[in-house]
Amino acid sequence: MATEVIPAPGVRPDSALRAALMASLGDETPEGRSILELARNQGLVAEAPAGADVIAFSATTRQSGLDADGKSWRKGAVDAVLRTVGLQASQMPAEVAAAVDRIARSGGTPLAVSENGALVGVIHLKDVVKPGVKERFADLRRMGLRTVMITGDNPVTAAAIASEAGVDDFLAEATPEDKLRLIREEQAKGRLVAMCGDGANDAPALAQSDVGVAMQTGAQAAREAGNMVDLDSDPTKLIEIVEVGKQMLITRGALTTFSVANDVAKYFAIIPAIFVTSLPALGAMNIMALSSPKSAILSAVIFNAVVIVFLIPLALRGVKYRAIGAARLLSRNLTIYGLGGIVAPFVGIKIVDLIVSALHLA
Numbered sequence: 001m002a003t004e005v006i007p008a009p010g011v012r013p014d015s016a017l018r019a020a021l022m023a024s025l026g027d028e029t030p031e032g033r034s035i036l037e038l039a040r041n042q043g044l045v046a047e048a049p050a051g052a053d054v055i056a057f058s059a060t061t062r063q064s065g066l067d068a069d070g071k072s073w074r075k076g077a078v079d080a081v082l083r084t085v086g087l088q089a090s091q092m093p094a095e096v097a098a099a100v101d102r103i104a105r106s107g108g109t110p111l112a113v114s115e116n117g118a119l120v121g122v123i124h125l126k127d128v129v130k131p132g133v134k135e136r137f138a139d140l141r142r143m144g145l146r147t148v149m150i151t152g153d154n155p156v157t158a159a160a161i162a163s164e165a166g167v168d169d170f171l172a173e174a175t176p177e178d179k180l181r182l183i184r185e186e187q188a189k190g191r192l193v194a195m196c197g198d199g200a201n202d203a204p205a206l207a208q209s210d211v212g213v214a215m216q217t218g219a220q221a222a223r224e225a226g227n228m229v230d231l232d233s234d235p236t237k238l239i240e241i242v243e244v245g246k247q248m249l250i251t252r253g254a255l256t257t258f259s260v261a262n263d264v265a266k267y268f269a270i271i272p273a274i275f276v277t278s279l280p281a282l283g284a285m286n287i288m289a290l291s292s293p294k295s296a297i298l299s300a301v302i303f304n305a306v307v308i309v310f311l312i313p314l315a316l317r318g319v320k321y322r323a324i325g326a327a328r329l330l331s332r333n334l335t336i337y338g339l340g341g342i343v344a345p346f347v348g349i350k351i352v353d354l355i356v357s358a359l360h361l362a
Contacts, residue, residue: 001034001128005113006099007121014044016121020113021046023065023073026054029199030217031111031125032064035075059176059201062152074114075123077152081112085119096122107160109153127153127161134166136236141168143242150174150182150205179205194242196235197222213238247321250329254319254337255311261341262307269349270296288350291357299352303345306352 007016017039024035025048039045048054052068063076063084074084078100082089092100096112099122103110109125137147149170151158158172171182179195183205186193195202195209198218203225206212214226215233223229230237269288273296290296322329 001126002031002038002123003108003126004124005038005121006096006124008096008119009093011120015115016113017042017044018046019073019115019120020075020123022068022115023075023113025052025066027057027064029057034125035123059152071116072114075111078110078112078122078154081114081119085114085117087119092119099124101156104154104156105160107157107164109157127157129161129164130234130236133236134164136239137166137168139239140242143239143246145242148182150179152201176201176204180208183208194238196230196238197226198233211238211241213241243321247318250321250333251315251318254333255315257333258311258337258341261338262345265342265345266300266304266349269346270300288346288353290350290353295353295356296349298356299349300345302352302356303348307344307348 002020005013005017005020007013020035021039021044024032025046027033027035048066049068052066055063055065055067055074057064057076061076062080063074065072065074065076067073074081078092079089082092089097096119100110100112103122103124107127109127111123111125112119113121113123140147146169147167149158149162149165149167151161151170151172152174153161153172155172158170162170171178174182179202183193183195187208187210192210194211194213195205196213196215197203197206198215200219200221202214202218203221206214206222206225206227212226212228213235214222214224214229215235216223216229216231217233228241270290273288273290274293290299
């Protein structure tokens with residue numbers, strides 16, 4: 001959001017603010033709207049003149065603006081606007097250079113403003129990090145996921161925001177090609193890549209990623225390129241997507257582990273009892289001491305029916321996901337559902353066998 005417009009030397013503050021306002025009249029991004037709001041709060045309102053030509057933001061030019069009545073206004077990345085007005089970075093007024101450096105070091109984004117080919121000031125865009133986002137990124141880290149912030153901001157601003165947000169890495173002054181190249185490099189290493197974006201320049205990267213999450217407030221191109229659209233426009237919603245996906249996989253793995261272990265234990269328990277008459281040597285393996293072959297089969301069938309009823313709530317509710325590594329998850333899964341799947345049939349079938357035998361004798 002825009003917080004101030006700092007005029008260049010020799011430019012009145014209201015003139016610099018008006019230039020920023022004119023350059024933002026056709027800008028529908030949250031940043032553009034915040035500049036209009038800043039001007040409105042300071043009593044300055046304007047409308048685009050009839051026949052005005054809106055210059056949309058482009059990742060190539062890295063600036064946007066307005067042309068009307070023979071005049072032009074531009075705002076954008078400082079280096080891009082300097083090139084437009086024919087200045088080198090070393091030729092930038094000392095006051096403007098100091099303002100740009102101050103804004104970048106504070107974690108904000110400096111946007112240069114020009115009017116009719118002359119530098120008139122700098123807009124301070126304050127990047128607002130959502131409350132709790134650092135903790136959310138820490139959750140992703142515990143899940144074994146690496147977070148990378150990709151931004152068109154300069155490296156100083158990007159480093160400040162990356163530190164405040166707690167991301168693992170960042171890529172500054174990124175073009176659409178840079179984003180695409182980074183994702184392809186990660187995929188070439190065998191990694192799955194999820195991408196969150198809201199701009200038209202994010203569309204190629206969203207389409208290339210394994211999971212593309214577009215923001216509802218973003219550009220139409222981004223929404224069309226993504227696999228899904230986040231109606232809340234909250235990038236950390238990706239954590240919930242990962243949690244749901246992992247919970248589904250863990251639940252399926254837990255049920256499969258229990259089922260396989262259950263079947264192995266079940267057949268190991270009842271087969272000796274079934275064939276002990278024809279193969280007396282199997283009697284030594286009848287460790288459960290089931291009453292008879294008929295009782296063993298009936299007990300196994302009853303136990304199987306009962307255990308399915310108990311597994312239905314687990315399948316519907318799902319196994320609770322915890323943000324721990326894959327190795328610990330596998331160990332936990334095998335301990336609880338693998339060992340449980342082996343022990344349960346021995347205990348359950350024996351209990352049913354005792355009940356069946358007691359009822360038969362009665």
